[in-house]
Amino acid sequence: MTFDEFPFSEALKEGLQAMNFEQPTPVQEQTIPIILAHNDVISCAQTGTGKTAAFLLPLLHNLLTDNHAENKINAIIMAPTRELAQQIDQQMEGFSYFVPISSVAVYGGNDSQAWDVQKNGLTKGADVVIATPGRLLSHINLSKIDFSGIKYLILDEADRMLDMGFFDDIMRIVKLLPTDRQTIMFSATMPEKIRQLAKTILKSPQEIKIAVARPPDSIMQSAYICYENQKLQIIKELFSTQEPNRVIIFAGKKQRVRELALILKKNGLSAEAMHSDLEQRQRDDVMLKFRNGRINILVATDIVARGIDIDDITLIINYEVPREVEDYVHRIGRTARAEAQGMAITLVDEKEQFRFKRIEDFLGKTIYKIPLSPQIGAAPAYDPKVQREKTAHPKFKNHKHSSRNKGKSEPRTQNKKRDDKQHLHQKHAD
Numbered sequence: 001m002t003f004d005e006f007p008f009s010e011a012l013k014e015g016l017q018a019m020n021f022e023q024p025t026p027v028q029e030q031t032i033p034i035i036l037a038h039n040d041v042i043s044c045a046q047t048g049t050g051k052t053a054a055f056l057l058p059l060l061h062n063l064l065t066d067n068h069a070e071n072k073i074n075a076i077i078m079a080p081t082r083e084l085a086q087q088i089d090q091q092m093e094g095f096s097y098f099v100p101i102s103s104v105a106v107y108g109g110n111d112s113q114a115w116d117v118q119k120n121g122l123t124k125g126a127d128v129v130i131a132t133p134g135r136l137l138s139h140i141n142l143s144k145i146d147f148s149g150i151k152y153l154i155l156d157e158a159d160r161m162l163d164m165g166f167f168d169d170i171m172r173i174v175k176l177l178p179t180d181r182q183t184i185m186f187s188a189t190m191p192e193k194i195r196q197l198a199k200t201i202l203k204s205p206q207e208i209k210i211a212v213a214r215p216p217d218s219i220m221q222s223a224y225i226c227y228e229n230q231k232l233q234i235i236k237e238l239f240s241t242q243e244p245n246r247v248i249i250f251a252g253k254k255q256r257v258r259e260l261a262l263i264l265k266k267n268g269l270s271a272e273a274m275h276s277d278l279e280q281r282q283r284d285d286v287m288l289k290f291r292n293g294r295i296n297i298l299v300a301t302d303i304v305a306r307g308i309d310i311d312d313i314t315l316i317i318n319y320e321v322p323r324e325v326e327d328y329v330h331r332i333g334r335t336a337r338a339e340a341q342g343m344a345i346t347l348v349d350e351k352e353q354f355r356f357k358r359i360e361d362f363l364g365k366t367i368y369k370i371p372l373s374p375q376i377g378a379a380p381a382y383d384p385k386v387q388r389e390k391t392a393h394p395k396f397k398n399h400k401h402s403s404r405n406k407g408k409s410e411p412r413t414q415n416k417k418r419d420d421k422q423h424l425h426q427k428h429a430d
């Protein structure tokens with residue numbers, strides 16, 4: 001199918017051409033007709049599937065063909081992070097270049113001038129507002145904003161928004177909007193809490209599910225089985241034999257990201273850290289440098305890396321095994337885009353072996369284990385079950401086969417997760 005089969009105006013088609021879009025992706029093919037028919041929709045699709053255009057194109061078409069209030073906000077698009085809001089805004093700019101639709105991006109971390117631009121857009125009635133929930137609420141608290149013209153509400157990466165603790169913020173905003181509107185929700189996963197949210201704010205939605213993408217075969221996946229204190233040596237050794245070029249190293253914690261970037265720099269490598277504690281200006285600066293090749297290694301946490309759209313990454317390194325299988329798939333999906341070849345290497349210490357095994361189980365295959373060089377020393381055996389027994393918390397050690405205690409050990413991770421989320425929420429509350 002081609003985009004010509006949609007009833008888009010010539011001006012919108014020009015935008016598509018300028019963006020080099022020829023054929024719709026599956027999520028676009030399935031979602032666009034539903035939005036054009038003014039139905040609510042919940043679409044289960046990840047970043048990289050073309051989900052942004054799947055809602056922007058029909059939204060623009062509907063705004064152009066239906067009567068819309070000129071000096072009022074007509075649509076709100078909510079996204080969890082500044083980076084994602086920025087990316088939506090950039091695509092919006094591309095598609096709407098030839099059409100008379102105005103938009104404003106409302107996210108935090110920028111200067112007072114940007115605040116004024118956002119306030120202007122909100123109070124004067126930009127047609128489309130692309131916002132992070134926290135920042136939009138800050139404006140709502142300080143200015144009188146007229147939402148009576150809203151006909152469209154779009155939630156992008158809804159699961160991530162809930163994970164970051166934005167449920168209450170979203171609901172506060174939704175309560176200010178007219179109930180007679182079209183609501184569109186995108187989510188990479190469909191847990192119960194997303195279904196609940198959908199029940200609360202969508203009306204008889206149609207559901208689209210784009211199958212959870214397994215990593216393409218063009219990604220060469222491998223792992224080092226090692227001790228924690230060997231990880232740094234492995235990285236240094238890797239880059240002593242080959243010059244790093246467009247590499248992303250993922251680590252779970254900001255502190256680790258900062259330390260790693262520093263150590264790599266001290267070792268003469270061109271690396272920068274990317275995490276949510278950085279000011280917006282610094283983040284933009286790091287991303288720009290990485291995009292145009294002035295730095296070769298980006299050391300990043302998941303939270304900022306998710307949704308970032310950078311092509312031709314040659315190597316992804318997981319400094320730690322990601323907690324969730326989805327995060328693994330998502331991280332390594334940053335490489336081998338657009339049918340290029342890519343490599344993904346995961347460093348697995350004893351405590352992480354069991355988690356890594358879960359990833360192998362999900363993929364349905366064994367990932368190649370690269371032997372350590374003699375300089376780095378002996379590695380632990382890869383025996384996830386035994387390692388799990390050894391590293392289990394003493395309190396749970398003798399009980400882990402009882403279902404009762406399995407249940408007991410759950411809240412520990414959940415609490416930790418909640419703490420992380422709380423932290424994230426604070427960081428992103430603007």
Ligand code: AMP
Binds near residue numbers: 021309
């Ligand atoms: P998204 O999943 O919306 O983040 O999109 C991922 C990337 O694919 C972005 O760089 C888009 O510009 C690009 N893209 C999305 N849809 C198409 C399409 N139909 N044709 C070509 N590129 C696309």
